Amino acid sequence: MLWPGGNKERSCFLAVVAVYNSKGGVGKSTFAINLSWEAVRQGYRTLLWELDEQGDSSWILSPHNNHCKTNANQFVLGARNILQQIHPSKFSGLSLLEGDPNMRATENFLVLFARQQQLSKLFAELEQNFDVIILDCAPGFSEANRKVMLFTHLVVVPVIPTPLAVRGLDKIRKFMTLHRGHHPPILPVFSMVDRRRKMHNLSLEENQDWPVIDMASEVEQMTHRKLPIGAFAPTSRSGLSFSRLWRGIERKLLERLVLRTKAEEEERRANQR
Secondary structure, X not given: OEOOOOOOOOOOOOEEEEEOOOOOOOOHHHHHHHHHHHHHHOOOOEXXXXXXXXXXXXXXXXXXXXXXXXXXXXXXXXXOOHHHHOEEOOEOOEEEEXXXXXXXXXXXXXXXXXXXXXXXXXXXXXXHHOOEEEEEOOOOOOHHHHHHHOOOOEEEEEEOOOHHHHHHHHHHHHHHHOOOOOOOOEEEEEEEEOOOOHHHHHHHHHOOOOOEEEOOHHHHHHHXXXXXXXXXXXXXXXHHHHHHHHHHHHHHHXXXXXXXXXXXXXXXXXXXX
């Protein structure tokens, strides 16, 4: 098992971060893997929960060739506690809850647990054991995705820099606001950017405050090396970009944590009066 280094281990729940886009092929798993690595490198006990049946994240991060797929039906039947299906990755501090190849079983499990008000208990149990939970969501506007968004503190949306892809953010916002009238904060990030393409550069100019992850050979090498970029090319352009992206996310989440802690303390004092 490898240790990414970095700060000493922390012990405070920070947030659930979903990596999501309604479309596939935009780099969701690449983002989930590298953000998980960066979180662990900063000392956070991190869980990567793979909700995509493709299984790319666990294929890269699992320490074994025959990695342990989740059987979502066992959750539904009550045969296994969710913590029993969490396994260590090849990196110390990073755990995996691998996807079920049967996506219908995963959706049934999430929707059923939400109806039975068990999903909140499930996330509460995970939050007691991890500091950061990163969800590698499946593409599409499924009911399962909608349910997990209810427990998400930030949604990272990889966006390929084209006008249609940028417009798709409006659909994502509408999708996530149907239940509660509002949605968790959304952080769009340009993904697979090719600065030789005029259309990509135009999109970057129109949205200059969005973070950018360029298309680079290191991204392609991840599948060959079965490693996050930071593990083999930390000073590359892509490696530094993901490091900056995580630091920006961490800063936002810590600000939210401070506000939440202050509100809880004020509520506690009010109840003691």
